Amino acid sequence: GIQVEQSPPDLILQEGANSTLRCNFSDSVNNLQWFHQNPWGQLINLFYIPSGTKQNGRLSATTVATERYSLLYISSSQTTDSGVYFCAVEPLRGSTLGRLYFGRGTQLTVWP
Amino acid sequence: EAGVAQSPRYKIIEKRQSVAFWCNPISGHATLYWYQQILGQGPKLLIQFQNNGVVDDSQLPKDRFSAERLKGVDSTLKIQPAKLEDSAVYLCASSLAASGNTIYFGEGSWLTVV
Numbered sequence: 387g388i389q390v391e392q393s394p395p396d397l398i399l400q401e402g403a404n405s406t407l408r409c410n411f412s413d414s415v416n417n418l419q420w421f422h423q424n425p426w427g428q429l430i431n432l433f434y435i436p437s438g439t440k441q442n443g444r445l446s447a448t449t450v451a452t453e454r455y456s457l458l459y460i461s462s463s464q465t466t467d468s469g470v471y472f473c474a475v476e477p478l479r480g481s482t483l484g485r486l487y488f489g490r491g492t493q494l495t496v497w498p
Numbered sequence: 499e500a501g502v503a504q505s506p507r508y509k510i511i512e513k514r515q516s517v518a519f520w521c522n523p524i525s526g527h528a529t530l531y532w533y534q535q536i537l538g539q540g541p542k543l544l545i546q547f548q549n550n551g552v553v554d555d556s557q558l559p560k561d562r563f564s565a566e567r568l569k570g571v572d573s574t575l576k577i578q579p580a581k582l583e584d585s586a587v588y589l590c591a592s593s594l595a596a597s598g599n600t601i602y603f604g605e606g607s608w609l610t611v612v
Binding site for chain 1: 529531535538539540541542543546553554587589591593595596597598599600601602603604605606608
């Protein structure tokens with residue numbers, strides 16, 4: 387199946403700092419989503435972004451489908467940004483339509 | 499708009515006992531998913547429904563796990579008998595259609611098998 391690799395695995399920041407999280411995938415995709423998993427375990431949608439660039443407040447994401455990677459930018463980080471960030475992809479072929487494959491996540495800790 | 503609802507949120511059972519989880523997807527969403535997330539890993543698909551039909555259950559341990567989605571709305575996931583390695587968060591998700599749509603997750607059901 388498709389491989390999804392996220393980096394870095396862990397990131398520790400001081401409040402106010404900026405960060406970039408990366409997601410590499412091994413094949414063409416029909417869907418790519420970024421999620422934030424809060425301490426209570428819920429996966430919160432951040433972006434649906436199979437290609438292009440989107441922004442939502444302090445967060446933005448870019449997917450370069452032809453080069454098989456996506457980046458999540460967090461600016462002016464806050465303690466509430468702490469948690470695990472997951473990238474998940476739906477392969478364009480060779481898999482059930484709609485099935486998401488997840489990376490192992492990036493654990494972000496923001497200190498006050 | 500109401501999100502994906504799951505219950506119970508937390509469950510502790512002894513090995514070899516049974517447990518059932520319930521999910522109510524977002525209204526109008528035809529596709530429903532159950533994912534299993536073991537601590538420190540990303541979620542893994544167990545089963546995918548399109549309306550009330552199973553689309554993908556290739557990673558469901560069918561000797562102990564079962565799931566149904568009667569009437570194409572609510573779904574239940576059952577584990578019987580539970581093993582220690584079934585300790586995980588069980589996440590239900592839904593989307594309007596199977597492909598190329600945003601997938602929304604519920605809060606999850608935490609299972610501890612002792």
